[in-house]
Amino acid sequence: MVYTEQLIEQLRERARTVRVRIIEMIFTAKSGHPGGSLSATDIMAALYFHVMKHKPDDPKWEDRDRFVLSKGHAAPALYACLAEAGYFPVEELKTFRKLGSMLQGHPDMRKTPGVEASTGSEGQGLSMGVGMALAAKLDRKLTTTYVLLGDGECDCGQIWEAAMSASFFKLDNLVAIVDRNKLQLDGPTEQIMSIEPLIDKWKAFGWHALEIDGHDFKEILGAFENASQTKGRSTVIIAHTLKGKGVSFMEGAVAFHGKAPNKEQHAQAMKELGVGADGK
Template sequence: MLEEKARIIRKHIIKMIYTAGSGHPGGSLSATDILTALYFNVMRHDPKNPKWEDRDRFILSKGHAAPALYSALATSGYFPVEELLTLRKLGSRLQGHPDMRKLPGVEASTGSEGQGLSIGIGMALHAKLNRKLYRVYVMIGDGENDCGQIWEAAMSGAHFKTDNLTVILDRNGLQLDGPTRQIMDIEPLVSKWKSFGWKVIEINGHSFREILNAFNRAKSVKGKPTIIITHTIKGKGVSFMEGAVSFHGKSPNKEEYEQAMKELG
């Protein structure tokens, strides 16, 4: 069931980026399985009532993976699936990077790397202050670990004991200019986050069993926030996009599009 949803979401991603003529397929496809698990299993949310006060919140800090978020939202029923093809077009609610004022279900306006985690801490603190039981989920890219603000936020998340916050680190190993270990080596990630006071869980980000299990474990952690480092493959699901830096921020051409859609079935 989740596998099937993920397959549909991947097809939407490819189709919308191809139609738009630009966008970020690689990081959208690496994040797809996690987003699918969140929107179709883990999170308490209501697509018919996107402003429901007690809903769980998801923030896509790596805003360039907007096509994955939009596909998950449309497939969940926040807006018509047909609207996905308006991505990046003039007048569309589907902006190149997420705009919380335009599209229902988008919780934060993101796109400038490194800010979503702090925003998520703000939402988690609001829940604590107002005795709300909602949980906050923030997805960050591995390249975002280059940003100083991520570590400011990491420190304060632990300091303020935001145990209602779960971060997903989409560890696909590639950033715009190349492999993270070449551009800016962020390892050792596990011990870094641990030393910042976080509960760290490491999983395969394409195994739904591991993903669901990790989110469950995160819910039971008290007194500190949790980060799930999900090892993923950039471009996952499309053979020639997998592990390819070139598909970080480029649309497939006609042949590539047809090949990708064929592979996704």
């Protein structure tokens, strides 16, 4: 599949806007998880602005594809995508983490239009994705369920229980993406609890496994295309990413797993993301 430069450029611009929103949200809330939101941004932008079938003006549309943010702490990235897609006004993003907000610290499917699953306790989203994919099979719906996993989350046993069952039920309508940013809260994944060889583990569990650069839109789109053509088994895309991608001092910095930027850092981040004095 050839992707036009125009499409790639559109997605890059969408992703840039999403990154700006993420920084704004976390700065305004004075808390949140920038690192893992920024590493997942390009993958989510590709899904929300090109790959998935969905209707922001009809969030419960039966034939929509599903997206489960298993790494729920990347909620800012999800909310920014949903707002940009039109599920709710961008203005709402200012209420992130505030009392009475529809935008909880971690995704709440009962409060936020477009959120498909309540997540936040690591390790549970893939099981929910298996349930959604099974339901689609039962209903003979040609929908795809996408589950975004953190790499730290792959420490959880439940992920592998779910991986085993997806394979057993031959869920070719289920696609998992591992945001392989190589850092978890306490430090590098390979120093805290090694998950390598990660691709071999997924293959051993019966999955069709791909490895891509999670910031290269051609590779991201190509992988989703590849997944859609794979029959009889689930696909996992191990997306190599950079934690904090797009903001120099957050890139590869464990410190920004769950910390908000201060005023100076916020200004620096906006500058790096190409935000002018007009705020765009």
